[in-house]
Amino acid sequence: MDNLGAPAREPVDVVNQHTGERWYYSDIVKEHFFNPRNLLLDDPKDGEFNASGIVGSPACGDVMRIWMKIDPDTERVKDLKWRTFGCGSAIAATSMFSVMVTEDGGLWSGWGDCQTVKSTVRFWWIRPSTKPPTIILGE
Numbered sequence: 001m002d003n004l005g006a007p008a009r010e011p012v013d014v015v016n017q018h019t020g021e022r023w024y025y026s027d028i029v030k031e032h033f034f035n036p037r038n039l040l041l042d043d044p045k046d047g048e049f050n051a052s053g054i055v056g057s058p059a060c061g062d063v064m065r066i067w068m069k070i071d072p073d074t075e076r077v078k079d080l081k082w083r084t085f086g087c088g089s090a091i092a093a094t095s096m097f098s099v100m101v102t103e104d105g106g107l108w109s110g111w112g113d114c115q116t117v118k119s120t121v122r123f124w125w126i127r128p129s130t131k132p133p134t135i136i137l138g139e
Helices: 027-034 088-102 114-124 134-138
Strands: 051-057 062-070 077-085
Touching (some): 027 088
């Protein structure tokens, strides 16, 4: 049993050194953390993207910046690059988010399919119950 009374599972991915709480992450989350997709390390060139945004809280440690190329005719996201400062969960969530909004021709830029993105990421997500859901950065 862990400190929350749940049966212990193996292998444990992370153990909080202060509380002993065990954290488990699915293979897909670990894959996106160790091999992030669509990551942009350098600032984009002028005109490379036609939309950008930043969300998060430096006080809590998670800040996501995204750059998008939206097709003006179809209003679909054709390209999305990102840079996230924060924990491994935030990095993995942003990587998964970037793949979901650009696959299959891209999501409509009006975010009508946002519920699909949220439910898919949450389905793959395994995190401690006390950890804030960093996927809200993508919402």
